[in-house]
Amino acid sequence: MREYLILGDSTCDLNKEIREQYDIDYVQMNYVLEGKEYPASLDWEEMGVHEFYNAMREGKRITTTQVPAETFLAKFNECAEKGLDVLYVGCSSALSGSVNTANVVAKEVMEAHPEMKISCVDARNSSFGQGIQLMWASDQKKAGKTIEEVTAFLEKHRNCVNQCGTVADLSYLKRAGRVTASSAFFGNLIGIKPILISDANGQNFAIKKAKGASNAKMEIVAYLNEVGKNLEKQTVYISHADDEKSVQTLAAMVKEGTGCKDVFTDYIGPIVGASVGPGTVIAYCVGKEETRVGEA
Amino acid sequence: MSITHLDGEALKEALVSGLINLRNHKGEVDSLNVFPVPDGDTGTNMVMTMEGGIQVIAQDYQERVEDLLKKFARGVLLGARGNSGVILSQFFKGFALGAEGKKTLTTSEFSTAFGRGVEKAYESVITPTEGTMLTVMREGFEVIRDLSVTDFAELFAALMDEMRASLARTPDLLAVLKEAGVIDSGGAGFVYVFEGMEKALLGEALDDAGAGGLAGGAGFGAGHAPAKIDPAAFNADSELEYGYCTEFILQLQNAKVDIAAFDINTIIGYLESVGDSIVAVKDDDLVKVHVHSFKPGDILNYCQQFGEYISLKIENMSLQHNETLIVKGEEKPEMIRKETAIIACVSGRGLEKYFREIGADVIVKGGQTSNPSTEDFVEAFHRIDAQTIIILPCNSNIVIAAEQAAKVYGGDVPGVRIEVVKAKSVAEGYSALSMIDSSQSADRIISDMNGAIENVSTGLITKAIRDVDYTELAVKEGDYIGLDGDEVLSDSPNLIEACRGLLEKTAGIEDKAVVAVFYGKSVDQEVRDAFEKMITEHFPWLEYGFIDGGQDVYDFILAIE
Numbered sequence: 001m002r003e004y005l006i007l008g009d010s011t012c013d014l015n016k017e018i019r020e021q022y023d024i025d026y027v028q029m030n031y032v033l034e035g036k037e038y039p040a041s042l043d044w045e046e047m048g049v050h051e052f053y054n055a056m057r058e059g060k061r062i063t064t065t066q067v068p069a070e071t072f073l074a075k076f077n078e079c080a081e082k083g084l085d086v087l088y089v090g091c092s093s094a095l096s097g098s099v100n101t102a103n104v105v106a107k108e109v110m111e112a113h114p115e116m117k118i119s120c121v122d123a124r125n126s127s128f129g130q131g132i133q134l135m136w137a138s139d140q141k142k143a144g145k146t147i148e149e150v151t152a153f154l155e156k157h158r159n160c161v162n163q164c165g166t167v168a169d170l171s172y173l174k175r176a177g178r179v180t181a182s183s184a185f186f187g188n189l190i191g192i193k194p195i196l197i198s199d200a201n202g203q204n205f206a207i208k209k210a211k212g213a214s215n216a217k218m219e220i221v222a223y224l225n226e227v228g229k230n231l232e233k234q235t236v237y238i239s240h241a242d243d244e245k246s247v248q249t250l251a252a253m254v255k256e257g258t259g260c261k262d263v264f265t266d267y268i269g270p271i272v273g274a275s276v277g278p279g280t281v282i283a284y285c286v287g288k289e290e291t292r293v294g295e296a
Numbered sequence: 297m298s299i300t301h302l303d304g305e306a307l308k309e310a311l312v313s314g315l316i317n318l319r320n321h322k323g324e325v326d327s328l329n330v331f332p333v334p335d336g337d338t339g340t341n342m343v344m345t346m347e348g349g350i351q352v353i354a355q356d357y358q359e360r361v362e363d364l365l366k367k368f369a370r371g372v373l374l375g376a377r378g379n380s381g382v383i384l385s386q387f388f389k390g391f392a393l394g395a396e397g398k399k400t401l402t403t404s405e406f407s408t409a410f411g412r413g414v415e416k417a418y419e420s421v422i423t424p425t426e427g428t429m430l431t432v433m434r435e436g437f438e439v440i441r442d443l444s445v446t447d448f449a450e451l452f453a454a455l456m457d458e459m460r461a462s463l464a465r466t467p468d469l470l471a472v473l474k475e476a477g478v479i480d481s482g483g484a485g486f487v488y489v490f491e492g493m494e495k496a497l498l499g500e501a502l503d504d505a506g507a508g509g510l511a512g513g514a515g516f517g518a519g520h521a522p523a524k525i526d527p528a529a530f531n532a533d534s535e536l537e538y539g540y541c542t543e544f545i546l547q548l549q550n551a552k553v554d555i556a557a558f559d560i561n562t563i564i565g566y567l568e569s570v571g572d573s574i575v576a577v578k579d580d581d582l583v584k585v586h587v588h589s590f591k592p593g594d595i596l597n598y599c600q601q602f603g604e605y606i607s608l609k610i611e612n613m614s615l616q617h618n619e620t621l622i623v624k625g626e627e628k629p630e631m632i633r634k635e636t637a638i639i640a641c642v643s644g645r646g647l648e649k650y651f652r653e654i655g656a657d658v659i660v661k662g663g664q665t666s667n668p669s670t671e672d673f674v675e676a677f678h679r680i681d682a683q684t685i686i687i688l689p690c691n692s693n694i695v696i697a698a699e700q701a702a703k704v705y706g707g708d709v710p711g712v713r714i715e716v717v718k719a720k721s722v723a724e725g726y727s728a729l730s731m732i733d734s735s736q737s738a739d740r741i742i743s744d745m746n747g748a749i750e751n752v753s754t755g756l757i758t759k760a761i762r763d764v765d766y767t768e769l770a771v772k773e774g775d776y777i778g779l780d781g782d783e784v785l786s787d788s789p790n791l792i793e794a795c796r797g798l799l800e801k802t803a804g805i806e807d808k809a810v811v812a813v814f815y816g817k818s819v820d821q822e823v824r825d826a827f828e829k830m831i832t833e834h835f836p837w838l839e840y841g842f843i844d845g846g847q848d849v850y851d852f853i854l855a856i857e
Contacts, residue, residue, distance in 0.1 A: 182733050182734055183655070183734065184654075184655055184732055184733045184734040184735070185733070187654045187655075188650070188653070188654075188841070188843065189654060189730045190730075190810055190811070190812035190813075190839070190840065190841035190843070190855075191809065191811075191812070192730055192731070206733075208733065209730075209733065211727075211730075211731065211751070211809060211810050211857050212809025212810045212839055212857070213809070214809055215809065
């Protein structure tokens with residue numbers, strides 16, 4: 001059996017430590033701020049995390065680009081030379097064109113290297129919803145599963161990774177075209193927090209409203225309890241867009257309210273961050289398969 | 297000379313005189329507030345309600361009492377505004393029922409009819425409160441019921457004596473009146489109506505100080521004041537720009553149509569093909585229509601196949617300088633087609649715009665100083681094609697009118713579900729709207745609305761218009777006071793202090809999370825800055841935001857959740 005590389009991208013939000021621990025590599029997307037393009041590093045090398053989110057708070061517009069074809073080509077060719085297959089678990093295709101691009105490039109590379117296998121899986125989620133699947137892949141690889149077996153496993157279970165989060169301002173997601181929400185979620189509503197899940201296609205979907213940040217967190221805890229399975233054996237992953245106080249509060253509430261084994265918190269990376277805006281908190285757990293498709 | 301019988305004309309004159317007398321005292325009735333806030337619209341509402349009735353009867357010779365009262369009661373119902381208006385309309389409905397079959401009325405027949413009126417009035421209120429108009433009419437009835445006089449002059453003398461005495465006793469029955477040192481405003485309005493009637497019977501003519509021209513017999517129609525005409529606006533070279541505002545009341549006729557089965561949508565369907573701004577209501581055998589059209593003649597010919605005209609009015613809209621009519625003409629209300637439509641009752645440019653923005657499909661203008669009539673709601677219903685219509689009254693005085701309208705319309709158009717979600721303030725209305733997801737089912741929307749209302753506290757800040765001693769507070773005229781909708785919670789010469797006091801006294805404020813701040817017309821940036829400073833200093837846990845409400849009476853309306 002050929003060795004294979006587990007590959008994520010800039011939306012998986014896994015920090016360097018975890019990537020090293022799980023032996024996960026990632027390809028970078030890019031973001032553009034004030035006309036300048038930056039590689040979307042999950043280690044915040046080009047621009048610090050506070051600097052990044054403060055720019056958004058100041059009203060600066062940040063746009064993002066998917067993983068360029070050349071990046072995939074370079075990465076896949078590099079693996080071909082090393083005799084490695086590739087399992088790419090990419091950002092939800094409802095949010096990014098990266099999986100598509102990867103498939104196109106993969107086909108070309110596999111033609112040039114018939115012995116090579118490149119498997120591209122649409123995570124139908126982003127941030128830790130994608131990160132969890134990358135960690136699954138790594139665990140399974142270590143357990144001796146083949147790339148085909150792992151691919152099949154992910155395709156079967158990806159919709160069981162449940163997302164539930166809230167944003168401070170839904171207009172970021174709206175502007176980015178990365179949310180399904182009825183018009184009732186927009187307008188100048190004071191203190192109204194939308195509760196967002198990732199639907200069966202991997203699109204963000206506003207399922208309800210909560211009044212005030214504290215109620216929103218309670219809704220998140222309630223949702224995790226509703227969909228989560230065996231929470232007492234799980235780590236709940238919570239990512240946040242530069243709101244340490246909020247994420248710590250939520251982490252404590254989740255721990256207390258769900259009885260989960262552990263809570264892990266970290267920053268939302270620059271790509272997801274640019275879409276959701278500062279103040280966002282999103283929790284992920286594993287549970288019921290999501291079958292809903294958002295309708296505005 | 298004694299008056300032993302009242303015929304249709306005499307009763308008509310009495311009712312017109314009742315309206316004039318009420319209108320002459322409108323300001324006084326308005327000012328009989330149980331709170332030192334200028335929310336006294338009782339007089340205005342009762343006048344508008346009476347006008348609705350008078351409009352229908354003033355034109356014609358009224359031979360039979362029963363016919364007169366039937367028409368009058370129907371007009372009063374369609375014109376009813378506010379709680380006091382609805383109660384008054386129900387009184388006259390009962391009065392009309394009590395006079396059924398009568399060409400004239402003797403004093404004892406009058407008493408019987410009056411008694412039916414009292415019964416109906418009590419029925420119209422879910423929990424009748426003593427110390428109000430209800431008590432005044434009931435106690436008046438109890439005196440004339442047992443009276444054996446044949447002269448109306450004597451009957452009215454006894455009735456008025458008792459009702460005035462009863463009115464004077466209202467503060468003893470209703471603590472809230474006593475605290476504020478006033479008598480009940482609705483009761484006072486009712487007394488003025490009957491006082492005016494008495495004067496007409498005694499041959500005393502009243503000067504109509506506040507005449508809108510209606511009682512004099514000049515006007516009718518959908519509650520519009522007669523338009524001022526500027527002849528220069530349309531000349532030999534003008535082009536017809538707006539068409540004609542056409543209003544009429546059509547008497548359906550048995551010879552022409554099966555009246556009971558006649559569907560108003562037949563007429564609406566036709567009107568839609570030739571005009572807009574359509575209001576068409578069928579009430580028993582009467583059809584009332586308001587439409588803007590370039591070809592009023594066609595409409596008249598068409599509708600004549602169902603009946604004959606009781607009254608007609610056609611005006612070239614280019615000549616109308618009546619602001620409301622022009623606004624209506626430009627508005628071109630489009631039919632709203634959706635599964636669940638929402639009507640909200642608010643007034644003021646800012647609030648109307650904002651409520652539309654957050655999901656109200658139709659705004660029926662209404663608020664503290666002007667309550668919408670049943671007809672205003674029916675007009676709104678006609679603009680909506682929905683399975684469910686939800687009404688947010690946004691004022692406790694509008695709840696009954698909304699429920700009444702739902703009942704009237706529900707009978708005419710089966711299959712439409714009309715629900716009144718009892719939002720009793722702008723704050724509650726906002727909260728209800730803000731929490732819904734319009735893409736959900738009607739049941740879910742209604743339950744989300746009710747859930748939201750449960751958690752919101754209303755805060756109102758305004759200037760006291762007179763000195764009042766409350767149990768715990770002595771309010772000085774000109775002070776700013778903070779109310780929670782019912783009670784005065786804070787009082788200060790300083791606006792921001794009054795706001796702070798109100799928030800502090802709001803029950804469970806430490807568990808509240810969000811405050812939506814609707815600022816009024818009088819509030820400028822400086823005041824908002826001061827408010828902001830106050831709230832961040834004293835209530836740092838509250839998330840807040842400003843909304844330009846542009847309302848008149850209240851400097852701030854707070855939705856505290």
